[in-house]
Amino acid sequence: MVKIAVVGATGLVGRKMMELLEKKDIRIDELVLFSSKRSAGTALSFKNETYLVEELTEEKTDGGFDYVLMSAGGSTSLKFSPLFEQNGAIVIDNSSxxxxxxxxxxxxxxxxxxTLNRKIIANPNCSTIQSVIPLKILEDAYGISRASYTTYQAVSGSGVKGIEDLKRGENGEEPVNYPHPIYNNALPHIDVFGEDGYTKEEVKMIEETRKILGLPELKVTATCVRVPVENSHAVAINITLNSAPTVAELKHLFDQNEHVVLQDDPKNNLYPMQLTSSGKEEVFIGRIRKDDSFENTYHLWVTSDNLLKGAALNAVQILQQLMNTKEG
Ligand SMILES: NC(=O)c1ccc[n+]([C@@H]2O[C@H](COP(=O)([O-])OP(=O)(O)OC[C@H]3O[C@@H](n4cnc5c(N)ncnc54)[C@H](OP(=O)(O)O)[C@@H]3O)[C@@H](O)[C@H]2O)c1
Incomplete structure (x- = not known):
């Protein structure tokens, strides 16, 4: 008997998680869908059955859940994830x-x-997930000593509100979610600014990269930019290795790795793009070049669907891993 809750089921990530739970045929004996009061009562379909979304309250965290897929923002998670945990569930949380x-x-x-020290597992930031996968491949093969990220992040990364602001701009209306129009524009501003001039999104990428890779001293920096693309993020990565492989060796390394898809044939206009990675589960990599301005340094261009590998898919894969470990 497996009882699962999806919190934030009416959101962009929550809906993707439900699609994936169905597509991957995850064993679920009982499913409960939660949102805020605003969307309570909404009917959502799962495996040809209709479910009514319920408002999440403190009492409902004691519902005998085995797993909770939480995707409802940081403050909701801070309040409810520990309650689900105390009541025996394992929580996979998409918030920061x-x-x-x-x-x-x-x-x-x-x-x-x-390690399951605690029964809350955090799903990383979307741009960080697609970046650490190639970084791990490089770390294992050559060692890495420095990484610089520049992101080109889709509006769906801001949830429903981001897509609405892009549509408003297309219709000649003023933005509501972003401080400036996102249509025909790029905003070097994701999440709030800190005293040092970095945004919280940039700090997340830096800190989370070090933590996931287990490299607390890694030199890493980031500039995060919102672009008028509906879905799928791109990250330009400038990476310094501990040795100097040829570009052909790097392409071969990525080409034979099961966790990324190499798209790197510029003469035939083949490179990863947000339009072509949207809706796909994979992480795409291309534009691999030597950066001659600094020793052992290379450029990479990485795209992936922020709602899939950047959020819902990664969460569902963590769930699958936990369920397999329990059964095994
Ligand atoms: N979008 C991405 O690419 C992405 C990537 C990685 C991580 N994330 C994270 O995933 C989370 C959800 O993002 P999203 O893009 O899906 O946002 P979204 O489209 O705005 O959806 C937010 C969801 O949270 C629910 N919610 C809000 N307050 C709640 C409360 N007090 N109790 C229960 N449910 C509540 C909303 O319910 P109502 O319908 O009732 O408002 C809605 O279902 C956020 O923490 C975000 O940072 C997003």
């Missing part, structure tokens, strides 16, 4: 609330494994 807490596992299944 617990990610850098040293007692909490921060997991990308291709990269690291949960």
């Amino acid at each position: 609330a617990f990610r850098v807490d040293p007692s909490i596992d921060l997991i990308v299944p291709e990269v690291n494994k949960p």
